[in-house]
Amino acid sequence: MSDPGQQTAPKGKGRSAVAAREHARQVKADRVKRERRRRLLLTVGAPVLVVVLVIVGFVVVKASRTPAVATGAAAAPAGTTLESALKNIPAATFDTVGSGTGVGAPTKVAGAALTADGKPRVLYIGAEFCPYCAGERWAVAAALSRFGTFSNLGATASASADIYPSTATLSFHGATYTSPLLSFTGVELTTNIPDKTSSYGYQLLDTPTAADQQTAQTYNPKGSIPLVDFGNKYVIAGASYDVGILQGMTQTQIAAQMAQTDSVVAQQVIGAANMMTAALCTMTGNQPAAVCKSTAVISVKLPS
């Protein structure tokens, strides 16, 4: 028979060894669990966090941006510098750009000749709030400036709450166009100042004559703007190019970009102006020859 006292000591040691092993297993299990959690956080949390940070970055950049030009205000005078810049775009610039890139052609129509003061007439109907009109005016002004001279052009921007917000542009409201070959009517239906009582949602500005309304209705039954009618020979309803390329630029910057033949702005705005110039030449009997026989106009193919 063994001594009970001698039996107890090994039993105690055994128990503590078991407890130690259990403790070690527990520590190991905890470590494995922590490692799993860390890996999970890394593989799931990190990519999601990166995406969230990119989105937050977008929002911060957006919040810190201010419109390049004032909007929601009456058009200011464009000034003679801008008018002169449009008037004096070198013929070589038009020739180099030619038909440009991404430019839509006007639609050929066959109505009774649109005239005023014994001259073929160009009718533009748009609105200052309208972003597509904002883009189209640059090409219209550049093309018409090859046949005559604008004065009192306005400087404004499309609505800040519309697509292509606050696109810097000109305004034909109150502007005068003088040309020995062409007559021009520029109708700006509204300002860019919101007005909930107006049918367009913006303060009303110019009212087209009944005859011009009828013309617009004939060639553009949907009533979309802008509408440019080249003497009832060609019509453009909508934008001729991607207006988004003008985003964030001021009038001065756009005019400067128009002079750089390899810029996207020149390729589209001057390209559209060349297309319009070709349409204008069909109205003037290809006068002046320096314009209508130029490489720029010859390179453009109008629908027949």
Added chain:
Amino acid sequence: MTTRSNTQGDPESTGVHTSIPGRIAFLLSILGVLVSAYLTYEHYTDSATLACSDNGAVNCLKVTTSPWSEILGVPVAVTGLAYFLVMAVLCAPLPFTRHLEALRLVGVAAGTLMVLWLIYVELFKVDAICLWCTAIHLITLLLLGAVLWSRQTDLTDQ
């Protein structure tokens, strides 16, 4: 002696993908299908019944009728619907989806990149936020998390 039938749904015997994150991914895909189906319906009905503000910074109509609401002539809403249908199949608790981990990862990566592009367009091109689109963006982001979680769980179990 009893035998376990495959019809009892034992994941090991049926090969069905039934982890919790896997099920969450499937439910998120179904939710994505429902929201994008609604946006597709609105797209083809001129957004006549679109339940969302139409003025100010939150303007669903402005977003869903903008030129960017279509890519190469295909409405973004339709693309979204097709995307979530595919993701729902890839994440479905079906035997064959257990081995489609790589496709699921490619799917959520593509969806996440698309979401970033669409948020960029909303903020910098259209200048308006569409709440329904934001719901889709959120679902896609959660789907990314669920698929990654599911993958990590599978790797740990192996």
